[in-house]
Amino acid sequence: MAPxxxxxxxxxxxxxxGIGRGICLELARNGYAVAVNYAGNEAAAQETERLLQALSAPVATLRCQADVGNSADRDRLVDEVLARWGRIDVLVNNAGITSPGRRDILEAEADGWDQVMAVNLKGPFFLTQRVAQEMLRLHGQGLPANGKQAIVNISSLSAYAPATNRGDYCISKAGLRMLTQLWALRLADHGIRVYEVCPGVIDTDMTAAAKEKYTPLIEAGLSPIRRWGTAEDVGKAVAALVSGTFPFSTGDVINVDGGFHIRKFPVT
Ligand SMILES: NC(=O)c1ccc[n+]([C@@H]2O[C@H](COP(=O)([O-])OP(=O)(O)OC[C@H]3O[C@@H](n4cnc5c(N)ncnc54)[C@H](OP(=O)(O)O)[C@@H]3O)[C@@H](O)[C@H]2O)c1
Structure with a gap:
């Protein structure tokens, strides 16, 4: 392990x-060295690194391939970051996949369920566990001095707005909500804050196939703020949460959804 x-x-x-790249950029703008995890698209990870190094105040970067749904990969991922930098102050559990095939829940298959749960829920739980252990270990070395250790989980409006063609995805994101509260509770005494950022409809590869369907809905008021969300919108929320600006808050949900979550009375 590095000093x-x-x-x-x-x-x-x-x-x-997508959203992960937006988060990397905002954290880098706030002075973090950034470990960029990816599953298989190395060219995209390289492009994120290039963008981080092209900032007016470039930061150190590390590209780490690892499947967050795989236990050995998760350990290797954390080991690689510690071997390079010897510390982790912020973990953002952002990696996620949509429901394979988006099948109606009457037709959904167990394989797809297992895949979604492994990446979207089991991965974040056990990565949080491992990183929290490392954060606590750092306390023994008097680090960090700034008391700004934080973990942020990227959920989705699917955590509370069910869609019957992606039940596994919805359940994984609802589970992430409880995961956030569990870890917020467990780590509060140690000064480690845990938050959920809940994006609405964000313009990324994940939503590219549904772009034509969503655009007119957004224009018609799907969200009170009538535009697509951007990765930068989500990145800014994450950067604000981990900055220490909310020292008496943990376990909270920040919606980044243009107001989608506001329930409207259907008749005026
Ligand atoms: N876009 C939206 O409207 C929206 C809304 C609400 C919530 N979200 C959530 O926001 C997060 C990011 O979504 P996005 O729209 O940015 O998705 P995206 O454009 O599809 O990008 C997915 C990212 O996750 C990585 N990834 C996928 N499986 C992985 C695995 N097993 N291990 C490690 N990394 C993995 C991908 O790596 P590679 O590049 O190597 O494939 C890529 O970096 C997800 O959790 C998603 O559920 C998205």
Whole structure:
């Protein structure tokens, strides 16, 4: 393990594309060295690194391939970050997959369920466990001095708005909500804050196939703020949460959804 780096370190799962890339960029703008995890798209991860190094104040970066749904990969991922920097201050559990085939729940298959749960729920749980252990170990070395250790989980409006063609995805994101509360409770005494960021409809590869379907809905008021969300919108929320601006808050949900979550009375 390397001696702890002077700069704080953030590990962002699924940092190669979409929302994860937006999070990497905002954390880098806030001075974090960034570990960019990805599953298989190395070219995209390289592009994220290039963008981080092209910032007006470039940060140190590390590209780490690892399937967060795989136990050995998760351990290797954390080991690689510690071997480079000796510390992890922020973990963002962002990597996620949609429901394979988006089958109606009457037709959904167990294989797809297992895949979604492994990446979207089991991965974040056990990665949080491992990273929290490492964060606590750092306390023994008097680090970090700034008390800004945090874990952020990227959920979805699917955590509370059911869609019957992606039950596994919805349940994984609802589970992430409880995961956030469990770890917020467990780590509060140690000064480690845990948050959920709940995006609405965000313009990324994940939503590309549904773009034509969503655009008119957004224009018609699907969210009170009538535009697509961006990866930058989500990145800014994550950066604000981990900045220490909310020192008496943990376990909270921040919606980044243009107001989608507001329930409207159907008749006025
Ligand atoms: N887009 C939306 O509207 C929206 C809304 C609400 C919530 N979300 C959530 O936000 C997160 C990011 O979504 P996105 O739209 O940015 O998705 P995306 O464009 O499909 O990107 C997915 C990212 O996750 C990585 N990834 C996928 N499986 C992985 C695995 N097993 N291990 C490690 N990394 C893995 C991908 O790596 P590779 O590049 O190597 O494939 C990529 O970096 C997800 O958790 C998603 O559920 C998205």
């Amino acid at each position: 702890p780096s002077a700069a704080p370190v953030a590990l962002v799962t699924g940092g190669s594309r």
